[in-house]
Amino acid sequence: MLRTDYRQYPTYLHGKIIHVALGFIAAGLGTVAVPAILEEEFTAITFLTLAASQFREVRNMERNTLTELDSYELVSRGKTYIEGVAIAFESRNYLVIFTSLVSTLGYLMFNIWVGIIAAVVAVLISKSLMSGGKLKEIVDIQFVEPRFDGVGLYVDNIYMMNIGLPVRQAEILRYGMGFILKPKDFNSRSTIANLGQRQAILHDVSTALGVYRDSGTPALVPLAKRDLDDGRIAVFVLPQERDAERAIEIIGDVPILENAIRMPSEKKKTKKGGE
Amino acid sequence: MDLEKYILAIITTNPKKVPAGAAVFHCDTKEEMENITANLEAILDGIAHALSDELYVIVKH
Structure with a gap:
């Protein structure tokens, strides 16, 4: 208990x-x-x-x-x-x-x-x-190496942020890890879009694997951004321990927050039943 | 109303491109610009973003 x-x-x-x-x-x-x-x-x-x-x-x-x-x-x-x-x-x-x-x-x-x-x-x-539920029940997680296109930081094809300094870019490529969370259905798409749920993922990964960051280095911030087209979430973290498999495991074990759960498909059902 | 993001400083090698209204640092070379940007980023706790090869801004998020 x-x-x-x-x-x-x-x-x-x-x-x-x-x-x-x-x-x-x-x-x-x-x-x-x-x-x-x-x-x-x-x-x-x-x-x-x-x-x-x-x-x-x-x-x-x-x-x-x-x-x-x-x-x-x-x-x-x-x-x-x-x-x-x-x-x-x-x-x-x-x-x-x-x-x-x-x-x-x-x-x-x-x-x-x-x-x-x-x-x-x-x-x-x-x-x-x-x-409660675990994140791995509603998403497929995949490791993707983050990359720079000019000054833009990308995980897969999702734009994360603009990093101006070449030194900082090198640092980010060295420590950064990217993950793509692909929702398994329409409901989970809305659930993982929730900003609180995304922050929970970043917090859990950073707690378990450490974080390459200090106060006063806002450029080294873990981020989670959404692909507007298909609802995939790109997670960018800077762990101290670069272990992709473990990170995938940890992301999978992040609890689905009660307050983030959305069920848009339920809405359709009740509408049909009501008519 | 609280502003969530604002430009703290502008660093450039091309004085023609810079607007008024913020702290502007003119530099002669790209290296100098990168050095100053790195220092200002640390001092101001902001993030250095590159708008072009000759124009950097430090933004507080």
């Missing part, structure tokens, strides 16, 4: 303690709810609303912290990614309530074994609810 991975979030020790404590409170609330209902103490349910507002506060807290920190990242996470993380924290607290509620119900209605089984089932359900 609480896992510190390559994103390095929640931060080790103190950030973790906060979330473990909140998880404990959530579990307590879920447990108390069932006996309260059984005792026909319905007013106790109002505590759950209190819990809900408490966990909304968690979401605010995460959002504020991450937004504050984001300005000091070499490659920022972006607002969409931050919102995704904040939502995940809130919803996971509700999953904790749900799990404890179901297991207490099992224990009180039947016996401890049913309680344990109910807990295991609830954890499995939570696990499946927690795992």
Whole structure:
């Protein structure tokens, strides 16, 4: 449930303690709810609303912290990614309530074994609810060497930016890597077009492979640009470790941000059904 | 209204091509122009863009 991975979030020790404590409170609330209902103490349910507002506060807290920190990242996470993380924290607290509620119900209605089984089932359900989609499910990723056409930097045929100085151009050719993300269908085309989703890709790649950049070198900035004709996304990064295969793997593992998902094809369907 | 991008400096070897209204650096040779551009890029935290062989601008993004 609480896992510190390559994103390095929640931060080790103190950030973790906060979330473990909140998880404990959530579990307590879920447990108390069932006996309260059984005792026909319905007013106790109002505590759950209190819990809900408490966990909304968690979401605010995460959002504020991450937004504050984001300005000091070499490659920022972006607002969409931050919102995704904040939502995940809130919803996971509700999953904790749900799990404890179901297991207490099992224990009180039947016996401890049913309680344990109910807990295991609830954890499995939570696990499946927690795992979002990965980018490799919606795009094909391909490595392309970036190139210069005059002063214009290109990845495949997608124009990235104008780099004037020959020294800077040489630097970019030496460290830069380009990737083409080809959407598998029309829905994913809109999803990866989202600027927040693109920033998330750049952030994840830069976190995992390092970034050849410092403050005051805005020319060495990772970029993601879109081909207007077919919706392909060109990703240009400057990793410290030039390993194309690993980079493709990392891009493939970037989570699809909930707030970036678009389903234009659903719109067509409902229209047909409505007529 | 906030301006998101603006020209911080213009570096050129051809004085005829340069508009007024920004800091302009006239240079005699291409090498000198590239040197000054590289320095200004670092100093101003902007990106050096080439508009032509004799005209560079530093833009804040």
